[in-house]
Amino acid sequence: MEIRNLGASGLKISAISYGNWLTHGSQVEEDAALACVRQALDEGITTFDTADVYANTAAETVLGTALKGERREGLEIFTKVYWPTGPGKHNDHGLSRKHIMESINGSLGRLGTDYVDLYQAHRYDHETPLEETMEAFADVVRAGKALYIGVSEWRAEEIRAAHALARELHVPLVSNQPQYNMLWRVIEAEVVPTCEELGMGQVVWSPIAQGALTGKYKPGEQPPAGSRATDDKGGSNMISRWLKDDVLERVQRLQPIADEAGLSLAQLAVAWVLQNSNVSSAIIGASRPEQVTENVKAAGVKLDESTLTSIDEVVGDVAERDPAKTQSPARRDFG
Numbered sequence: 001m002e003i004r005n006l007g008a009s010g011l012k013i014s015a016i017s018y019g020n021w022l023t024h025g026s027q028v029e030e031d032a033a034l035a036c037v038r039q040a041l042d043e044g045i046t047t048f049d050t051a052d053v054y055a056n057t058a059a060e061t062v063l064g065t066a067l068k069g070e071r072r073e074g075l076e077i078f079t080k081v082y083w084p085t086g087p088g089k090h091n092d093h094g095l096s097r098k099h100i101m102e103s104i105n106g107s108l109g110r111l112g113t114d115y116v117d118l119y120q121a122h123r124y125d126h127e128t129p130l131e132e133t134m135e136a137f138a139d140v141v142r143a144g145k146a147l148y149i150g151v152s153e154w155r156a157e158e159i160r161a162a163h164a165l166a167r168e169l170h171v172p173l174v175s176n177q178p179q180y181n182m183l184w185r186v187i188e189a190e191v192v193p194t195c196e197e198l199g200m201g202q203v204v205w206s207p208i209a210q211g212a213l214t215g216k217y218k219p220g221e222q223p224p225a226g227s228r229a230t231d232d233k234g235g236s237n238m239i240s241r242w243l244k245d246d247v248l249e250r251v252q253r254l255q256p257i258a259d260e261a262g263l264s265l266a267q268l269a270v271a272w273v274l275q276n277s278n279v280s281s282a283i284i285g286a287s288r289p290e291q292v293t294e295n296v297k298a299a300g301v302k303l304d305e306s307t308l309t310s311i312d313e314v315v316g317d318v319a320e321r322d323p324a325k326t327q328s329p330a331r332r333d334f335g
Contacts (some may be wrong), residue, residue: 001014001015001016001044001045001300002015002300003046004280005280006174006201006280008199009148009172009199011148011174013280013281014281014299015281015282016270016295016299017047017048017049017203017281017284018286019283019284020033020049020059020063021050021054021285030065032287034065035289036287037063039293040296041070043293043296044299045292045296046074046075047076048063048076048078049079049203049205050063050080051120052080052085052103052106052107052110053082053083053084056085057110060079060111064112072113075117076117076118077111077113078119078120078150078203079118079119079120080119080122081104081119081122082094082095082123082152084334085103088334093331094127094128096125097135097136100137101136101140104116104145114145115144115147117146117147117148118148118150118174119137119145120150120175121152122152124151124158125331126328126331127330127332130158130165131165134162134169137149137166138170142171147172148173149166149171150173150176150200151175152178153179153328154191154326155190155191156194158328159191159195173200174201175202175203176191176202176203177202177204177205177283178205178326179204179206180205180207180273180279181272181273182213182254182315183247183318183320184206184209184319185320186324186326191326201281202276202279203279203280203283204273204283205283206283207272207273207282208270208284208295210242212242212243213265213266213269214266215266217248218252219252254315257310257314261303263298263301264294269298271303272303272308282298
């Protein structure tokens, strides 16, 4: 497993991290989830990402159970706060001081740990002053409940404002967690240059576009039975944007490039995001242990310039690059 620094910080993390969004506590039975975490550990993954909102807190509990007994100092555990949890009342979401302070305590209890390595703002909160949010995060760090702080799906100007406050408060804002893959490149124009300047790294999610970049979805055909595209617990909604014939046709044209590189399409997709020097880690999910084994083979792979150029030529204009696509909802939209 390749180990990288998280941004310009001293924290070292595995280049492939394991995330349990849309799996633990919802799509995957607990025994299977535990087996996937065990496989991740066996493959050298040390970095685990979750959030309080995943399966309405159940995912944190499953991850805590799966990591119980592991040497805590040898792990990097990340979680997040923002989306509604519990009954979803008016203070059960957002980045107010109240919600942050209550949420970190809940997350630590479910994860079975005294601290998380990285505590992330899961979206930008338009209804709470940024100063209040950053001061609350600073207090979480000073209390020893989180070592570093990060954001997720924030725009460049939001990241810059938060980083300035973090410097004033003397707390380490070190990362952003955006969606990033061959088909979704909205961070490249503004977020990546900003983060490079500020010393922040990307911990990216959906490197294989919810499975669309595996090649198993074919243009003009129905999705395979049992695939994420047929799952009504949330997976089908997320992958539907990619299941268009023009997109799937381009994905099929990536197969010869993967073959020449000696990789599966999924491995090529994960390796591709790791070529971006601002990407510190790519989050993979899994419903079966063998998926973990498959995807970790992308760690340490170096794609040459001709391969990267060929990928760009194939994907072409089906890739989304508009920075304005990075958006955070107003809290009133969900309660």
